[in-house]
Amino acid sequence: MRVTTAFNRLLRLVGVNVTDVVFGVDTVVVTVRLRRTKLVCPLCDYSTHTRYDTRPVPSRWRHLDLGSWRLVVKADLRRLSCPEHGQRVEGVPFARHRARFTGDFESLVAWLATKMDKAAIQRLVRVDWDTVGRIIERVVVDELDPRRLDDLFEIGVDEISWKKHHNYLTLVANHRTGKIVWGHEGKNAKTFDRFFDELGEARSAQITAVSMDMGPAFAKSVRKKGHAPQAVICYDPFHVVKLATDALENVRRAHWRQLWDLNDKTAARKFKGARWALLKNPEDLTDTQDATLTRIRRSGGKLWRAYQRKEELRAIFAGDLNNQEVADMLDRWCARVQRSRLEPFVKAGRTIRQHRGGILAAIRLGINNGRIEGLNNQVRLIIRRAYGFHSPQAALALVMLTCGPIELNLPHEQT
Ligand SMILES: [Zn+2]
DSSP states (O other): OOHHHHHHHHHOOTTEEEEEEEEOSSEEEEEEEESOOSEEOSSSSOEESOOSOSOOEEEEEEEEEETTEEEEEEEEEOEEEETTTEEEEOOOTTSOTTOSBOHHHHHHHHHHHHHSOHHHHHHHHOOOHHHHHHHHHHHHHHHSOTTTTSSOOEEEEEEEEEETTTEEEEEEEETTTTEEEEEEEOOSHHHHHHHHHHHHHHHHTTOOEEEEOSSSHHHHHHHSTTSOTTSEEEEOHHHHHHHHHHHHHHHHHHHHHHHHHTTOHHHHHHHHTHHHHHHSOGGGOOHHHHHHHHHHHHHOHHHHHHHHHHHHHHHHTSSOSOHHHHHHHHHHHHHHHHTSOOHHHHHHHHHHHHTHHHHHHHHHTTOOHHHHHHHHHHHHHHHHHGGGOSSHHHHHHHHHHHHSSOOOOOGGGOO
16 A cells, blocks of 8 residues: 555545655654645635636644654645635635644544643643634534524523633523533623623523522623513522632631731641631541641631531532421521621621522522532633633633533544
8 A cells, every 4th residue: 555545544634635745853744635626615615616816825734643743734725716705715624714733633632621731731732722722712613512592491690710810701501401501701791791692582581590699790681671581580509608608718817817917827827728628518628628627616716606607508508408498597597697796697698688589599490509519610620721821712612612512522433
């Protein structure tokens, strides 16, 4: 078998013939020619036999590595004139428009991005992190299920910071499937307005419930005419419990500052490690954190009381109480924190009382909190990886790739 024929099979590139193979020091360069004679617009279905000019456009794409060698595919492309998109270099069946990588290479990188940390990917595939960002943006545009915005009934909206210095993404989840179906940069009512604009009035009218945090921004958008004023606004347990976790964090910080001001440096330093011991669920604690928690319990005081209130609230939403019991326990909890002399908890109690109806609505509608919490944790885990990205679009693409309705296949799994 001739080398070019062997490479034709090896590369699995659609619609090309290999005409030449050159082995370099660490790179194999494979020259190919498109089999089709028609020129196809890279942006639409338009095809023609007419070339715009006779000048060839030398083009190259990185393909899957061959062992430790980089593999580069080269081809001379032609220009065409599309009635809609104007003068363009013809599209190729094996790579996306404007990509310097083949589709197979991009599939591999996208798959790795959902599984591996930044340093490992960069080292394995030898591309920088911004390039990974651009690759996954292209893959998401192509692979995201276009019907993901149809048949939305119960949805959840939330904001997440994807970078330091207040860079936020607003994400919308479909509660029935547990997938993120929409996202955009920003975190105010206007950001959520864009979601309804994209959804349109007919699909918005189908929405029966929207879960969110207790801030006013998202609710304001839902209430607008043409959006989903018919939907029940509910506050999911995840966000309710978060109020108590934040309050506990405030009590902890105040306590730490007090130690510091008293010039008890050793105690203050020792105490710094208490953060996770207090915030994590007790069943997830490491041995050290468990010991820290025991110490806090023994010394009692404000901090231990704050911790107990947080755990009590969490227990109310653990899922083993009926609706009436949840309502009763929640009222009792609010009354208790009102007398607690823990200022952050007094405030949390007040907020919960103000939003009582929406909180109980989430329970009544059976908005699955385990699923919300799971999705939230998954998004928070993946978003840390997006910190190094250049753009919110790349960060969003990573979220959609991992938590969206996308089926990622490795090159050898594709048909
Ligand atoms: Zn076109």
